[in-house]
Amino acid sequence: MKSKDEHARHDARKALSKEELKHIADIARLELSEEELNAFSSQLEAVLEYFSTIQKYDTGEGSGKSEKSFTHLLKGEEPFREDTPSPSDIAELIVQNFSKRSGRFAKVVRGLKK
Amino acid sequence: MTAEKAIDAEKLNLKTKVQKYLARIEQKNEELNALLDVFGDEAIEQAEVIEAKIAEGKAGKLAGYVLTIKNNIAIKGKPLTSASNMLRNYIAPYSATVVERLLAEDAIIIGTANMDEFAAGSESSTSAFGVVSNAINPEYVAGGSSGGSAVSVRAEFADASIASDTGGSIRCPAAFNNVVGFKPSYGSVSRYGLADMAMSLDQIGPIARTVKETRELYKVMRGIDHRDSTTTHFAPNDDIEEPRAAVVKEIVEASSDEVKEAFLSTLKRLPFKTEFISLPFAKDIVATYYLNMFAEFSSAMQKYDGVRYGAVDPTLLEGETFNEVAKKVRGALFGSEVKRRILLGTYITMKEFKDAWYLKALEARQHFIDEMDKLFQMYNTLLMPTMPTLPWKKGEKTEPLQIYMADASTALANLTALPAGTVPAGKPIRGFKIGVQVIGPYARDMHVLSVMEQIESVDKAKTI
Numbered sequence: 001m002k003s004k005d006e007h008a009r010h011d012a013r014k015a016l017s018k019e020e021l022k023h024i025a026d027i028a029r030l031e032l033s034e035e036e037l038n039a040f041s042s043q044l045e046a047v048l049e050y051f052s053t054i055q056k057y058d059t060g061e062g063s064g065k066s067e068k069s070f071t072h073l074l075k076g077e078e079p080f081r082e083d084t085p086s087p088s089d090i091a092e093l094i095v096q097n098f099s100k101r102s103g104r105f106a107k108v109v110r111g112l113k114k
Numbered sequence: 115m116t117a118e119k120a121i122d123a124e125k126l127n128l129k130t131k132v133q134k135y136l137a138r139i140e141q142k143n144e145e146l147n148a149l150l151d152v153f154g155d156e157a158i159e160q161a162e163v164i165e166a167k168i169a170e171g172k173a174g175k176l177a178g179y180v181l182t183i184k185n186n187i188a189i190k191g192k193p194l195t196s197a198s199n200m201l202r203n204y205i206a207p208y209s210a211t212v213v214e215r216l217l218a219e220d221a222i223i224i225g226t227a228n229m230d231e232f233a234a235g236s237e238s239s240t241s242a243f244g245v246v247s248n249a250i251n252p253e254y255v256a257g258g259s260s261g262g263s264a265v266s267v268r269a270e271f272a273d274a275s276i277a278s279d280t281g282g283s284i285r286c287p288a289a290f291n292n293v294v295g296f297k298p299s300y301g302s303v304s305r306y307g308l309a310d311m312a313m314s315l316d317q318i319g320p321i322a323r324t325v326k327e328t329r330e331l332y333k334v335m336r337g338i339d340h341r342d343s344t345t346t347h348f349a350p351n352d353d354i355e356e357p358r359a360a361v362v363k364e365i366v367e368a369s370s371d372e373v374k375e376a377f378l379s380t381l382k383r384l385p386f387k388t389e390f391i392s393l394p395f396a397k398d399i400v401a402t403y404y405l406n407m408f409a410e411f412s413s414a415m416q417k418y419d420g421v422r423y424g425a426v427d428p429t430l431l432e433g434e435t436f437n438e439v440a441k442k443v444r445g446a447l448f449g450s451e452v453k454r455r456i457l458l459g460t461y462i463t464m465k466e467f468k469d470a471w472y473l474k475a476l477e478a479r480q481h482f483i484d485e486m487d488k489l490f491q492m493y494n495t496l497l498m499p500t501m502p503t504l505p506w507k508k509g510e511k512t513e514p515l516q517i518y519m520a521d522a523s524t525a526l527a528n529l530t531a532l533p534a535g536t537v538p539a540g541k542p543i544r545g546f547k548i549g550v551q552v553i554g555p556y557a558r559d560m561h562v563l564s565v566m567e568q569i570e571s572v573d574k575a576k577t578i
Contacts, residue, residue, distance in 0.1 A: 021457070028412060028460040029419070029437055030453055031445025040454060047458065047515050048471075051401040055470065057477040069473060070480040073314050073531050074301050079343035093191075093207035099425045106421050111436045 016045045128168070128178060128222075129161040135180055135224055139271045146247045148256075148265035150185050151193060152225040160222045167220065174219035176334055179327075181216065182266040184277040185226040186233060187318065188307035189213050196309045197241035198231045200447040204424030210307020211339045212276060212318050219334050224272050228262030231449045232415070233278060233311040235259050236286055236520040237511070240451040245508060249291050250545050254505040257290030259283040263321050264291040274322035274331055278308055280315045281403050282500075282524025285536040288321050289500040289549025292538040294328045294566065295321045297524075299557050300531035301348040303332075304339035312410035315403075315528040325537065325567040332559065352560040357568070359388040359495040364396035365523045370503045376540035376548045377499045383572050388497060395485060396526075398478055403525035404518055405462055405475035412459025415452065419443060454514060479529050486530045490555040495565050498523050500536040500549030523551055533559040537566045539573045547573075 021041050025032045032040070091104065100107040136154050143149050157180070167173040183189060186196040188206035190213075195201045209217075217223070230240040238246035238261025246261035248254040249268035256265050263275035264287035277284045279297040288295025296319045303318045310316055320331035339345050361381065366374055381388050419436075420426045420443030430446055433439040448456070462471035489496070502522050511517050527534035533556070536549040550569050554562035 024457050024461050024464070026441075027464070028456050029416075029440045029444055030448070030456060031441040032453070033445075036450070036453065039450075040457060043454060043514050044458060044461075046513065047404070047454075047518070050515055051405060051471075053398055054401045054405060054474045054478055057398075057474045057481060070476040070483070074344060074347065079346040081340045081343070081346070090207040093205070094422075097204055097207070097424050098422055099420055099428070099431060108421055109431070109433055109436055109439055113435055 016041050016048070128165045129158060131178075132157045132161040132180055132222065132224065135271055138269065139225070142269055143271065145252055146249060146265050146269055147244050148228055148246055148249070148262040148269065149182060149225040149271060150195065150197070150228050150243055150262070153192075153223060157222050157224045164220045164222065176216060176219040176221040176330065179216075179221040179274060179331070180224050180272045181221050182225050182227045182263060182272045182275040183213065183223055184229055184260050184263050184275065186229060186278055186309040186311075187213060187276060188309075189223060189226070192226065194309065195243070196232045197229045197243055198448070198452070199242045200418045200426075200444075201309075201424050202242070203426070206307075208307065210318075211304035211341060212335045213307065215334055215337075216276065216331070225266070227260065227266055227275055227277070229277075230259035230261070230283075231452050232309070232411075233259040233280055233283055234411070234451045234455055236282065236517050237508075238262065238287065239508070240449050242449060247508070248505055251505075253507055254546075255290065255508050257287030257501075257505065259287075260321065261287045264288045264293055264295065267291070267293045267321050267323060274320055274327055276318065276331070276335070277321055278305075278311070278316055278318050279524075279528065280311045280317075281407060281528050282521045284319050284321055285500050285524045285534065285549065285551060286520060289536045289538070290505040290546070292547045292549075293321055293323055294325050294535065294537050294570070295319070296328050296332060296535035296563065296566075297527060297533065298332060298336060298559050299348070299350075299533040300528075301344040302336045302350065302533075302557070302559060304337075304342040304345050306339055306341035310414045312407040312414065314410060315407060317528070325535075325563055325570050328535070328566075329560075329563045332563070336559075349557060350559060351557050353558075354561050354564045355494055357386045357495040357565050358493045359384075359386060359497050359565075360391040360489065360493040361388050362396055362496065362498045363390045363392050364394070365498040365502075368397070368502055368522060369499045372543050373499050373501070373503060373548050376543065377550065380539040380548075380550055380569070380573070381497070385568060385572065389493075391489070391493075393485065393489075395478070395482055396522075399482075399526050399529070400518055400522050402475050402478040402482065403521060403529055405471055406479055406529065408455050408459035409463050409472050409475070410459070412456045412463070415448070415456050418448075420447070451514065482526065483530050486532065494555060494558070494561060496553040498551050498553075500524060500551040504543060504546045504548065527553050532556055533562045535562055535566045537570045537573070539569055
């Protein structure tokens with residue numbers, strides 16, 4: 001039976017077929033050319049192959065190198081601030097950066113197909 | 115005249131100093147490509163205002179400083195491009211907190227600095243506005259991602275530059291251009307107004323020609339800002355102690371022979387003892403850093419879809435659905451390295467693969483934090499070469515992985531939130547000194563700067 005690590009490595013390679021890469025690009029909302037797909041699939045495979053050393057860190061309970069997984073970089077109380085409304089003079093500057101606008105709104109195409 | 119006295123003398127004639135920098139920019143920027151925008155008239159105007167303030171004795175702490183700002187840090191009313199076609203037409207609607215603080219103390223901003231696109235790179239070769247050249251030898255890479263910042267300091271376009279560091283982006287180019295660079299403790303400097311790359315790793319810091327100037331800038335930049343929640347509980351410990359210094363064996367051994375030799379001979383000349391220690395996890399720094407960063411980077415890039423951040427080519431905005439348009443915009447306007455990182459970040463956080471990749475990277479990160487905590491119970495200073503090699507020639511490294519390996523020593527401080535800086539040291543090799551990196555305990559930024567200053571003075575004593 002394959003170990004969890006072997007599975008992970010196997011999955012890494014499998015995911016980098018051109019078809020899989022297209023699927024990832026779709027989720028990431030990136031249109032890629034045929035040329036990019038070809039170049040990226042070998043480059044990304046090399047990166048993940050090298051980075052697979054990470055898989056010795058055990059996220060299961062007990063035998064891991066660390067007692068817990070990373071959640072917060074800074075300890076301390078929750079740093080929420082008071083949410084008090086105040087006037088802002090930058091709304092127009094923000095709106096000026098929109099590609100297409102209608103008054104103070106950004107104009108975009110519909111979310112779903114008709 | 116000492117450098118210190120020279121600065122004081124220049125303060126008295128700030129306008130001349132600004133004009134001198136503008137002349138240098140005019141002469142050298144085309145070749146080096148370090149600056150994207152130059153604010154010549156405004157800088158001269160400001161110099162006149164501040165000269166008058168100096169004469170009246172009313173000038174701020176940074177009167178006399180002329181700065182460049184990395185172009186991922188907002189200056190109200192100026193282009194904020196992050197060196198990407200995606201933000202080519204974006205104008206910052208407000209200033210970053212650091213910019214406000216520097217201006218309030220009478221610093222002058224002379225221009226914005228070129229960089230790797232969205233800070234994704236270690237050469238400053240991925241900018242949509244062209245490659246930055248090394249200021250010592252333009253055939254070599256500038257280092258990155260803050261290449262324009264470090265080059266602008268070394269080439270004397272300004273006194274100093276304000277940049278960001280996510281895995282070494284301040285320290286790498288500072289080392290490659292033989293200037294001083296400092297990444298403060300995470301949480302000590304507000305990132306409000308910084309175009310984020312990876313939020314749990316990003317930090318803003320200074321690059322300058324001396325440690326003294328680096329410290330003066332840092333002191334103005336740091337402090338609580340309610341617009342960046344990471345700063346609200348930062349409690350600096352400004353005590354300076356005798357260095358109890360450890361040297362990371364694995365990082366020294368993984369360096370090139372010439373870097374190793376220059377580093378070891380620098381160690382011998384330090385006024386304090388150093389002890390070699392082993393950090394077995396050091397070989398996993400690159401993998402852990404990149405996997406953590408990819409995940410956060412792909413998320414940070416999601417907001418760029420052609421709608422809100424500067425007008426994009428209207429033909430790209432035609433399509434049937436929002437996601438179809440976003441795909442087209444992002445495909446056309448992001449560069450290759452940004453795309454690679456988005457793809458990898460998306461992949462390692464997908465439901466099917468996150469256990470095997472992202473969660474492991476988080477666990478490794480916590481392991482590093484735990485180990486550094488233990489280490490700093492015995493020592494207060496960690497030393498290592500900033501970069502594993504000297505700068506390489508432009509175009510020499512073609513595979514992304516080769517370039518990622520350059521972050522093997524710097525990224526440790528970002529993963530663990532620690533303060534870290536680099537100072538040039540040793541005999542120049544092909545014109546380049548090495549950078550020595552100092553890492554200290556959390557919130558002990560002033561201690562790190564003091565150790566950097568000791569290394570700097572040993573190095574100066576040798577070369578003069």
